Amino acid sequence: MTAPHRVPRAMRSRVPLIGSAIHLRRDPLGFVQEIRRSGDVATFKLGPRTVYVVNHPELIRQMLVTEADKFHKGVMFEKARILARNGLFTSEGDFHTRQRRLIQPAVRASEIAGYTRTMREQVDELVTAWADGDVVRMDQATFPLALGIVTRVLFSTDLDPATAAEVHETLPVLLRGLGQRALAPFDFLDRLPTPTNRAFDRALPRFRSVIHRLIREHRLDLGQHPDLLTSLLQAADPDTGETMSDEQVYDEVTSMIIAGSETTSAAMAWAAYLLATHPDVQRAVQAEVDEVLQGRPVRYEDLGRLQFTHRVVKETLRLYPTTWMLMRRPLEDVDLGGYRIPADAMVLFSIFALHRDPALFPDPERFDPDRWLPDRARTMPPHAYLPFGAGPRGCIGGAFSHTEAAVFLATLAQRHTLVSVSDEPVRIVTTLIPMPGPISLGVRSRAGSRSPEAVIR
Numbered sequence: 001m002t003a004p005h006r007v008p009r010a011m012r013s014r015v016p017l018i019g020s021a022i023h024l025r026r027d028p029l030g031f032v033q034e035i036r037r038s039g040d041v042a043t044f045k046l047g048p049r050t051v052y053v054v055n056h057p058e059l060i061r062q063m064l065v066t067e068a069d070k071f072h073k074g075v076m077f078e079k080a081r082i083l084a085r086n087g088l089f090t091s092e093g094d095f096h097t098r099q100r101r102l103i104q105p106a107v108r109a110s111e112i113a114g115y116t117r118t119m120r121e122q123v124d125e126l127v128t129a130w131a132d133g134d135v136v137r138m139d140q141a142t143f144p145l146a147l148g149i150v151t152r153v154l155f156s157t158d159l160d161p162a163t164a165a166e167v168h169e170t171l172p173v174l175l176r177g178l179g180q181r182a183l184a185p186f187d188f189l190d191r192l193p194t195p196t197n198r199a200f201d202r203a204l205p206r207f208r209s210v211i212h213r214l215i216r217e218h219r220l221d222l223g224q225h226p227d228l229l230t231s232l233l234q235a236a237d238p239d240t241g242e243t244m245s246d247e248q249v250y251d252e253v254t255s256m257i258i259a260g261s262e263t264t265s266a267a268m269a270w271a272a273y274l275l276a277t278h279p280d281v282q283r284a285v286q287a288e289v290d291e292v293l294q295g296r297p298v299r300y301e302d303l304g305r306l307q308f309t310h311r312v313v314k315e316t317l318r319l320y321p322t323t324w325m326l327m328r329r330p331l332e333d334v335d336l337g338g339y340r341i342p343a344d345a346m347v348l349f350s351i352f353a354l355h356r357d358p359a360l361f362p363d364p365e366r367f368d369p370d371r372w373l374p375d376r377a378r379t380m381p382p383h384a385y386l387p388f389g390a391g392p393r394g395c396i397g398g399a400f401s402h403t404e405a406a407v408f409l410a411t412l413a414q415r416h417t418l419v420s421v422s423d424e425p426v427r428i429v430t431t432l433i434p435m436p437g438p439i440s441l442g443v444r445s446r447a448g449s450r451s452p453e454a455v456i457r
């Protein structure tokens with residue numbers, strides 16, 4: 001006889017009917033940490049729906065890796081289809097597997113080596129514009145940087161100012177709209193003429209038309225641009241030789257822009273904030289960068305020697321993993337750790353809550369890059385660290401964004417020291433991504449740290 005299933009502890013909602021929607025919207029990070037304490041699997045009500053929350057790293061791994069084929073990505077991603085349609089981020093099944101095989105080569109390490117120069121040039125342009133004594137709003141500076149990098153890597157040519165402005169203006173509106181829709185307790189809320197919905201509806205056709213135009217232009221002189229979009233247009237299925245239609249390329253490009261801009265921007269802003277508030281760590285990054293680079297611009301080959309800088313990036317993504325919750329939808333009834341989760345249930349897991357679980361990370365709120373020293377990292381429970389997810393739906397841009405953040409820190413550390421200008425801790429603003437609230441940081445130039453003749457253009 002099989003053992004009876006365990007009953008997950010239910011979190012009581014404070015407002016009947018709406019369930020925990022208000023709590024979740026007001027304080028999502030507090031909410032996911034509170035529910036983490038309710039057990040390996042817990043439930044709460046979101047409107048009429050029962051949401052299952054999976055809190056144990058082994059059970060999360062079961063969903064993402066060992067039993068990934070029993071799950072689809074769920075309502076959050078279904079709603080993202082309005083923007084990313086059937087791209088890698090949102091597609092499912094055999095189609096997703098085929099697309100992933102086609103796209104993966106364009107973001108492997110050997111390609112990223114080529115993108116590093118673009119990353120460095122973009123970072124350089126930003127940080128050389130900062131002068132000694134400036135106060136920089138880091139949360140506002142890193143989004144255009146990350147978007148500039150991902151669009152440059154995709155489209156190689158400089159976007160003309162009008163095109164760049166279209167993308168820069170519309171994308172944040174679209175991302176904000178998706179964030180709200182993912183957790184709306186009722187679907188009809190997506191269609192109400194609220195300011196967020198109306199702004200979303202206006203931004204979407206503008207964004208689409210820009211991306212379609214860029215694809216058409218690339219198709220016309222295919223092969224002339226050594227960039228990621230060309231790799232996508234040329235990628236052919238090894239079995240059938242089939243390539244992607246312009247519509248499919250649109251979906252993939254959009255998926256990469258959505259998945260790769262705000263995430264990496266938040267990671268860089270948090271890293272800068274953590275350096276400014278931990279001067280000893282900042283000094284150690286500067287010492288490493290000075291020793292390895294000897295004043296010249298960072299190259300891909302240098303990154304392997306910037307071990308401490310890497311640990312800073314890793315630890316930043318532990319504390320601020322840029323996805324505070326993700327979803328899955330089981331295709332059939334599944335057993336997770338003795339709990340039965342019914343087919344089609346809404347299942348949620350929080351990488352943010354996982355990364356701050358004291359049972360997994362000692363002193364979890366402490367920013368401690370050296371917890372990633374090999375000897376200490378070995379003692380960490382397996383699968384506890386998942387900033388990029390795992391398994392067949394794990395992030396395709398993990399190496400890309402890790403490289404980008406390391407290039408950002410190395411280039412910044414060569415030129416400037418960042419200092420806090422306020423004792424107020426930075427607020428975490430959460431839509432889909434835990435974004436830093438206003439971060440104002442002071443810039444102190446490290447004059448003479450880099451000789452002008454060493455600048456490679």
Ligand code: HEM
Binds near residue numbers: 388397402
């Ligand atoms: C710090 C930066 C980033 C973080 C923390 C991050 C995190 C993640 C996570 C957690 C997932 C898995 C979602 C799930 O399992 O439901 C994911 C998927 C994905 N990411 Fe990233 N990402 C980052 C940057 C990027 C970049 C730069 C790109 C593209 C250039 C990218 C493209 C994608 C795509 C296409 C997927 C979907 C993969 C699939 O389902 O096959 N990401 N990302």
